[in-house]
């Protein structure tokens with residue numbers, strides 16, 4: 001990268017995947033080969049965790065029937081408008097598009113999905129219709145992507161659903177933890193309204209942190225869906241944590257999304273090698289800093305998607321592999337540098353990855369004005385421990401993958417709380433599995 005590329009990004013907080021004009025959408029949709037048929041599903045649909053029928057909706061866009069295209073998307077994914085912005089299509093549908101094998105650019109499925117779903121909201125089209133009420137009540141804890149998708153789908157099938165969330169706004173990680181250059185807030189308010197129109201009651205600002213509060217919910221509902229996601233940043237203590245200029249990733253992203261971008265100075269370092277680390281590094285570039293990612297392992301071991309790493313690199317992020325930050329140093333309470341311990345790879349650890357080991361005597365100080373720690377998020381074990389019989393594995397809720405049912409039969413779950421943090425669309429896909437599981441559980445009870 002080039003300093004030029006970074007310069008053009010500074011102060012640019014616009015969408016990573018901007019909307020298509022109508023003309024652009026028609027031209028792009030017309031390139032699609034409409035793969036698949038009676039005997040084989042199109043590869044782009046196979047790759048979609050929410051099962052969106054891509055060839056059909058793209059053909060509808062090409063035919064100028066944008067409303068029908070949107071309804072086709074919403075049929076499988078009520079959060080289709082948000083997913084169009086935040087989905088990792090470079091790993092999913094667009095990676096599977098047959099155009100790749102013909103050395104052509106894959107169809108821009110996400111931007112076409114955005115075109116159709118935005119058009120639907122702008123034209124007052126309701127994403128789904130209700131079935132007749134079936135008399136069953138379900139509670140959903142968490143108004144993130146898994147919770148909203150579950151609630152919307154259940155309501156469309158005739159269930160009475162109440163969603164509880166401790167935050168002031170719905171959307172979970174889409175609203176609070178995904179970088180604003182992917183999605184600021186829109187179209188979450190439209191999606192929330194559409195789900196409420198289906199009859200879902202969304203109770204925000206409600207903290208469920210006692211057995212009594214949980215018992216109240218259990219008394220009201222015949223099944224409970226857990227879409228609680230993950231909690232705060234992993235608590236890795238480093239000397240100098242209290243210096244001004246040291247941030248954790250979630251408060252950093254939240255400040256950006258709330259329109260209060262931090263003063264980060266000229267040099268920023270991001271600690272971590274996951275997708276959140278890539279997001280905050282790229283946001284820090286846009287705030288005008290030179291950004292270095294410090295990661296204690298190598299590029300081959302980093303958990304971020306490869307395309308996220310490549311895009312960060314392309315925008316000008318510098319990567320220091322095999323580098324462990326051991327102390328933050330400052331003056332008058334303000335961060336000045338980070339002491340780094342170079343590492344080498346040793347024998348494999350429990351995860352099967354070669355363990356990084358310190359190279360003695362090789363420490364160095366890297367001058368920085370801001371540090372953002374993006375090491376991962378903690379599971380919500382404290383809350384989950386309130387639920388009788390709920391088993392966890394590595395902090396993640398154990399479920400039957402075919403039904404989403406947990407080890408407490410009344411509870412179902414999906415999303416980051418069961419997988420430790422994956423994509424928004426996989427949370428939607430998991431929620432759909434749980435909806436079918438809840439339906440079978442409740443109808444079975446009735447029988």
Ligand code: SF4
Pocket residue numbers: 031032033034035036042043044045054055058096097098099107109
């Ligand atoms: Fe269209 Fe690509 Fe899907 Fe084929 S694989 S239907 S070309 S989007």
